Amino acid sequence: MFAHEQINRILIIRLAPLGETVLTTPVVRALRQHFQDAYIAYMVAPTREDLVSANPHLNEVLTYQPSVPKLIYQIAQRKFQMVLVLQPTFRLVLHTFIARIPFRIGFETNTGGKRLLHIAVPNNTAQHETQRYLDVVRALDIEVTDDEPEVFVDDVGKVWVDDFLKNQNLNDGKPIIGLNPGAATTYRRWSADNFAVLGDMFHKAYGAHIIITTGPREGELAHHIAKQMEHSPVIVKDITPMQLAALLQQCHLYISNDTGPMHLSTAVKTPTIALFGGSNPIQWGPHWDKHTVIARQECELMKTLSPKEWDEHADVAHQNMNAIKPDMVFAATEKMKWKTHEM
Secondary structure (H helix, E strand, O other): OOOHHHOOEEEEEEOOOHHHHHHOHHHHHHHHHHOOOOEEEEEEOOOOOHHHHOOOOOOEEEEOOOOHHHHHHHHHOOOOOEEEEOOOOHHHHHHHHHOOOOEEEEEOEOOOEOOOOOEEEOOOOOOOHHHHHHHHHHOOOOOOOOOOOOOOOOHHHHHHHHHHHHHOOOOOOOOEEEEEOOOOOHHHOOOHHHHHHHHHHHHHHHOOEEEEEOOOOOOOHHHHHHHHOOOOOEEEOOOOHHHHHHHHHHOOEEEEEOOHHHHHHHHOOOOEEEEEOOOOHHHHOOOOOOOEEEEOOOOHHHHOOOOOHHHHHHHHHHHHHHOOOHHHHHHHHHOOOHHHOOO
8 A cells, every 4th residue: 555645646536417526525625635735636527527626625627538548548647646436336447447546446346346446445325425435535544524515616607696696686685595496306306386385485584586496407397486486586597517506605595305406505505405305315415514404204215215216116205205395494494594694
């Protein structure tokens, strides 16, 4: 094993959707705190660069190349001494081996086990995702004290959001509350009717501006909610991850299903309420200060099923989500300190 003082060029690899990429950021921070003078690069999936592009703990962000020769060359020419592969994918471990990174650490892979890894870490999903990723750091005998995700907004994002707030007349000092009704699977979505009721409740109680964020595969969901509301919300779509991060950072409160924007909201330190029904809040819920998880406590499946296994229990997920009522969510926000959120 390399002595820590010999390591000064480090590569992190995680090819993931928005939420999972956000949840790896504590690894970046922990490595920088330990290897203060090292050159640290992060390889992400295409379109995920925004999530780490402004991270001050990184020296470089690389984008995964579909061409294996180009990928190997991209890695090899940077002469990394250590790589952390934050997913159990043997193909990625093999690529780093071919690229001659001398010290390789990562999860035991699905097809290769411990092969080609100098330190193979058990892929323990019975804990929060941030802790799972940090297990790889701990395997290096590095003490970890903070597992809260963080995403940084660059200057371009700040200029964009200032213009957006001005153009939408949202910069008048009234609270801005975001609703995120989408999710990758429909059974993880709280009903559009409930989001509409909740949005009107916030507007009546606080005079708040309501924004609805929506993804590219969620069709007319946001417009369906808006049509049911007495107050006209602002619908936000077709923006980049960096723009979304900048906008969420300006929200006083965000209510979301378990999906990528929920993780992004917590990472920019916006008080967030996460609604769970078809996934495991122990593994995915934001347990840090400022945030609240609402889930049907009596459903034992939420503690045991993997994301793929939920596909066969969609009816249970729908029941869990339907058990969450707008009054419950509104009452939860009353207990939070979101109104004192600094803009």
